[in-house]
Amino acid sequence: MxxxxxxxxxxxxxxxxxxxxxxxxxxxxxxxxxxxxxxxxxxxxxxxxxxxxxxxxxxxxxxxxxxxxxxxxxxxxxxxxxxxxxxxxxxxxxxxxxxxxxxxxxxxxRIASLLEVGTGFNPEMSGRENIYLNGAILGMRRAEITRKLDEIIDFSGVERYIDTPVKRYSSGMYVRLAFAVAAHLESxxxxxxxxxxxxxxxxxxxxxxxxxxxxxxxxxxxxxxxxxxxxxxxxxxxxxxxxxxxxxxxxxxxxxxxxxxxxxxxNIRGLKEFDNTINLNENKPIQLTKCRFSIAKEIVEVEVEYVVRKTVGSVVALQIINAKEVSIITLIDTDRDADIFKKTEGNYVINFILPLSILAPDIFKITLSFSDMKSERFDYHRDILVFEKNNTDANLSRDGIIFSDPKFIGETKKLYLGN
The missing domain is CATH 3.40.50.300 (P-loop containing nucleotide triphosphate hydrolases)
Structure with missing residues (x-):
């Protein structure tokens, strides 16, 4: 046992x-x-x-x-x-x-824990000194910690800064060293x-x-x-x-x-209507304003409305992720022609369309992102819609999140998988 x-x-x-x-x-x-x-x-x-x-x-x-x-x-x-x-x-x-x-x-x-950035580290001490401090807290002898030291530093990837006080580390460097310490010390x-x-x-x-x-x-x-x-x-x-x-x-x-x-x-099925009182962020050059989802005649359609406040190169991407968090499909609203990326100020509608038959029975989540040609993200909505395909209920229809209602003055584009 x-x-x-x-x-x-x-x-x-x-x-x-x-x-x-x-x-x-x-x-x-x-x-x-x-x-x-x-x-x-x-x-x-x-x-x-x-x-x-x-x-x-x-x-x-x-x-x-x-x-x-x-x-x-x-x-x-x-x-x-x-x-x-x-x-x-x-x-x-x-x-x-x-x-x-x-x-x-x-x-x-013994327990070694990594709960949040900075937990268990003294900001005034160097990375090396904090490794020994954490080991001592776990009850390890100095010789035991020294034996693991090179392996910890190598794994963390912050060797150049290991003798610098950790208060000068970025959050990414902090977490690299903290995880390396927690995973390698003998807890x-x-x-x-x-x-x-x-x-x-x-x-x-x-x-x-x-x-x-x-x-x-x-x-x-x-x-x-x-x-x-x-x-x-x-x-x-x-x-x-x-x-x-x-x-x-x-x-x-x-x-x-x-x-x-x-x-x-x-939880999604139980909602009649999502909150429509959320204010738009005027500082974002591009932002989602409305999203609707439907399945009819074996076709999945996601209608996306968004506002462009400043003429800028932009890409709208829709990602379908299955229950195991594996990305199945990614659709974008443009081709490789750079001129297509540029959008002037106004409101736009895109219909992402794909056949239901290409999806195996599963629970799927949809994520929307709005970024520029260099992948700088302007707006992002993870798991904005959730739907299920099974052998008995193929016509599930679900409204998406509804924000402030803009007046449509821009273009409409329909995008089909494979086009």
Whole structure:
């Protein structure tokens, strides 16, 4: 039988909105008075679920509520959920950055964590000194850290700046060194938050490869928070699904990911109309104003309206991504003729059209980007639309996000896959 690396028992974390700590001296004294009498914290019984999208009646919220799970040594566990679900809070509790309101963890082994840019580093110390500092915090001897030093520096790619105070590092350099330290020092448990998104594409790929080696090759336990479902699917064998501070399910990754994506799809299906009160950003030279989606007669059509405020070279790209975060198709609104890129001020409509038959049954997400010829991004909307193709429901129609309503005065263009 495998040995447990982490056991969480009735973990809850409560916050008071707009306050630091419990907020007032009277609340602290009240808690202390109950504690010395051996009574339960009086504020444990109040508070609401952490639903960031709705206004509540209580000033107390539960970032996490009654979380229980067991992680075996050598498991790679993904933690997924929408923003505000409690993922980062759970990792901070595990890393002892903050204390749980109720419950506790039983941990077998040392924890190395990478939670956010700058965590665990002294900005006044050099990169080299911070490597030794982090190793010492983990309980490693200086000789052990020295043995790993060259490997850490080489992996981080910041050798030239290794003796420079880290306060002068860019966020990308910071995260490179921080991940290299966390992954190479001899901890039994590695915790990584979404912070890897700060790095460039090449370094992200390198990190994911190292995490795969750590979990499968070295047999260490890994906890990984990410919105990149493809990375979660590749790296992890188990997965936790959090929603509004509650643990919805903890099971194998291949069971949890479809559940999470299906809930996402149902959220989209349940909306009659998206918010149309969002103000446009007048500082953007190009910006999306409206997007609609429909499937009819085995044709997928995405209608995109956007405004051009300044004559500039621009490319509008639509990307279709499957449930495993793999890009299936990319359509752009122009050809290789440079003159086509230039658009004068006005409002434009593009219809992206492709046959439904080229898509296998799956859940798909659509991302829109507006950039120039040098790939400078003016406007970007990830997962703006979600739709599903299956064998029984091929005519799903779904309105997209609706922003302020511009008056159409520009051109209309229809783009067919293959043209």
């Amino acid at each position: 495998s040995q447990l690396a982490i056991k969480a028992e009735n973990i809850s974390k409560q916050y008071r909105l707009g306050k630091v700590g419990t907020g007032t001296l009277s609340h602290d004294l009240n808690r202390l008075w109950y504690k010395v009498r051996g009574l339960e914290d009086p504020y444990i019984k109040i508070g609401e679920a952490n639903d960031r999208s709705s206004k509540g009646d209580s000033e107390y919220v539960w970032s996490l509520r009654d979380i229980n799970f067991e992680i075996e040594q050598g498991d790679a566990v993904g933690i997924i959920g929408r923003n505000g679900a409690g993922k980062s809070t759970l990792l901070k509790l595990l890393s002892k950055v903050t204390k749980p309101t109720t419950g506790g963890f039983k941990v077998n082994g 039994e448990i590695l915790i990584v938050d979404e912070v890897l998104a700060v790095g460039d594409a090449e370094f992200q790929k390198k990190c994911l490869g190292k995490m795969n080696d750590v979990s499968k090759g070295e047999g260490r336990t890994v906890l990984f928070v990410s919105h990149n479902i493809g990375a979660i699917n590749t790296l992890t064998n188990k997965c936790m699904y959090l929603r509004n501070g509650n643990l919805i399910e903890y099971d194998t990754t291949d069971k949890i990911i479809p559940m999470y994506l299906n809930d996402d799809l149902n």
